[in-house]
Amino acid sequence: xxxxxxxxxxxxxxxxxxxxxSRDLLSAIISLGIIGFALTIIFLVLSAPDLxxxxxxxxxxxxxxxxAAVLKTTRADTSETVNARVxxxxxxxxxxMGLFLLSAVRAFQSLPEFGALGLRMAQAYLxxxxxxxxxxxxxxxxxxxxGYDTLGEATVLFTSVAGVVTVLRKxxxxx
Amino acid sequence: xxxTAIVKRxxxxxxxxxxxxxxxxxxxxHVTPGGGFAGGILVAGSLILLxxxxxxxxxxxxxxxxxxxxxxxxxxxxxxxxxFMGLFHGSFFQNYLKSHSASHxxxxxxxxxxxxxxxxxxxxxxxxxxxxxxxxKKESSTGS
Numbered sequence: 001x002x003x004x005x006x007x008x009x010x011x012x013x014x015x016x017x018x019x020x021x022s023r024d025l026l027s028a029i030i031s032l033g034i035i036g037f038a039l040t041i042i043f044l045v046l047s048a049p050d051l052x053x054x055x056x057x058x059x060x061x062x063x064x065x066x067x068a069a070v071l072k073t074t075r076a077d078t079s080e081t082v083n084a085r086v087x088x089x090x091x092x093x094x095x096x097m098g099l100f101l102l103s104a105v106r107a108f109q110s111l112p113e114f115g116a117l118g119l120r121m122a123q124a125y126l127x128x129x130x131x132x133x134x135x136x137x138x139x140x141x142x143x144x145x146x147g148y149d150t151l152g153e154a155t156v157l158f159t160s161v162a163g164v165v166t167v168l169r170k171x172x173x174x175x
Numbered sequence: 176x177x178x179t180a181i182v183k184r185x186x187x188x189x190x191x192x193x194x195x196x197x198x199x200x201x202x203x204x205h206v207t208p209g210g211g212f213a214g215g216i217l218v219a220g221s222l223i224l225l226x227x228x229x230x231x232x233x234x235x236x237x238x239x240x241x242x243x244x245x246x247x248x249x250x251x252x253x254x255x256x257x258x259f260m261g262l263f264h265g266s267f268f269q270n271y272l273k274s275h276s277a278s279h280x281x282x283x284x285x286x287x288x289x290x291x292x293x294x295x296x297x298x299x300x301x302x303x304x305x306x307x308x309x310x311x312k313k314e315s316s317t318g319s
Contacts, residue, residue, distance in 0.1 A: 050209060061223070136204065138210070
């Protein structure tokens with residue numbers, strides 16, 4: 001299982017590099033799709049089907065919208081980097097990589113051994129079932145233990161839809 | 176308007192199955208993986224598939240933007256009212272229907288109703304965003 005995970009992560013990194021370096025925007029978007037779908041398989045391998053369902057549908061919808069946008073506009077990446085800024089980009093990139101490695105080492109040292117979470121999670125599932133009665137603990141956490149979070153999330157969704165409709169539609173405008 | 180006959184036929188075959196799977200995932204959110212968000216996105220995806228295959232004008236009579244907006248508000252109001260009903264049994268968000276038998280529709284108590292509310296809200300929200308993009312494009316292309 002570890003080998004599958006490592007292979008998928010390497011594939012995702014390659015996809016990200018191709019998406020960054022490609023001059024053709026359509027192939028860049030397809031490499032973005034590789035990242036998303038590999039992430040879906042990783043969720044399935046790590047037995048998180050909840051996330052996999054949402055990820056695969058959102059990824060497909062986003063890809064369709066992005067491809068439609070590219071086909072309607074332009075396919076060539078026309079952005080040019082000014083020469084003087086390249087040095088700054090390298091310096092900030094190296095500083096960021098160093099900070100990222102430092103904090104990643106600190107974070108991974110505090111994690112438990114891979115696969116050692118099994119018994120702890122089983123106990124959490126039993127406790128959650130006793131307290132809520134729902135056998136799917138993820139839903140129990142989202143809708144019972146953290147109900148206020150979900151209420152806020154639904155409100156944010158409502159507000160964003162209201163914003164999109166207000167910006168896009170001509171029906172209610174004054175002029 | 177719309178795509179070729181092959182795409183229309185496949186969309187006609189796929190839409191009921193996708194929609195049914197979404198409703199199943201919403202209703203069984205507290206028993207099997209999934210829940211209101213995943214199922215709601217599936218339902219919205221089936222409707223979006225229908226719109227993509229047949230074109231905006233042919234499905235406008237049945238599922239237009241106003242209905243989607245009403246469904247979105249209804250989902251949020253349902254969520255609030257189920258949460259408010261908890262006030263009569265103790266506190267806000269009180270789970271007053273819970274039973275301790277697994278794999279039963281009411282085994283999670285209120286969670287099933289929260290799931291239904293979230294499912295209605297999420298599917299209506301995604302569909303409203305998609306259809307307002309389409310309508311905005313149509314309005315801008317016709318001028319005025």
